[in-house]
Amino acid sequence: xxxxxxxxNHVRLVFxxxxxxxxxxxxxxxxxxxxxxxxxxxxxxxxxxxxxVSGARVKVEILDTSGSYxxxxxxxxxxxxxxxxxLVYAVDDAESxxxxxxLREEILEVKEDKFPPIVVVGNKAESxxxxxxxxxxxxxxxELDWNSRFVxxxxxxxxxxxxxxxxxxxxxxxxxxxxxALCKRRETLPKEQALRPPMNKTNSCSVC
Numbered sequence: 001x002x003x004x005x006x007x008x009n010h011v012r013l014v015f016x017x018x019x020x021x022x023x024x025x026x027x028x029x030x031x032x033x034x035x036x037x038x039x040x041x042x043x044x045x046x047x048x049x050x051x052x053v054s055g056a057r058v059k060v061e062i063l064d065t066s067g068s069y070x071x072x073x074x075x076x077x078x079x080x081x082x083x084x085x086x087l088v089y090a091v092d093d094a095e096s097x098x099x100x101x102x103l104r105e106e107i108l109e110v111k112e113d114k115f116p117p118i119v120v121v122g123n124k125a126e127s128x129x130x131x132x133x134x135x136x137x138x139x140x141x142x143e144l145d146w147n148s149r150f151v152x153x154x155x156x157x158x159x160x161x162x163x164x165x166x167x168x169x170x171x172x173x174x175x176x177x178x179x180x181a182l183c184k185r186r187e188t189l190p191k192e193q194a195l196r197p198p199m200n201k202t203n204s205c206s207v208c
Contacts, residue, residue, distance in 0.1 A: 019067025117171030
């Protein structure tokens, strides 16, 4: 059962992942083009932004969740009330990569959907020699086994951050209506380059 966004004028995106992987950093980079290197613990924070597209108001909510597993009821509620999911891990933390597997299982269970709208995000791509999760391993699992989308990002260097939100909006069935607003808002920023090798084109979609 696929979730259809009501009237296509409202969507909620939720960011899930272990503590310290950069969920908040990705959201702040997208919304405010800022980066705070010092990690601060997030319990739950909801960001809301409206866009005007073709005379219609479109509301996008972005839910930043806790990386702590001491809030299972809160996490379940976040999953129930969201339309598309970003599962974030850090490429220099193999344990955080393992954690997204259990998070995906929880999404499947809560949403009762074998193919939920998920984008897996490998953040901290600037880590270089400290990398613990090879891109090939992540691609194989996410795109071949899960049939979901995968993007590597660097919130610090502002690489592929916009791509994550484009993919999430595609998953939430809103790309055609939101893309003009997103493109206009980001047109002064340098064009981002893909950090992942070419993939099969069945899941590929350019929003802008």
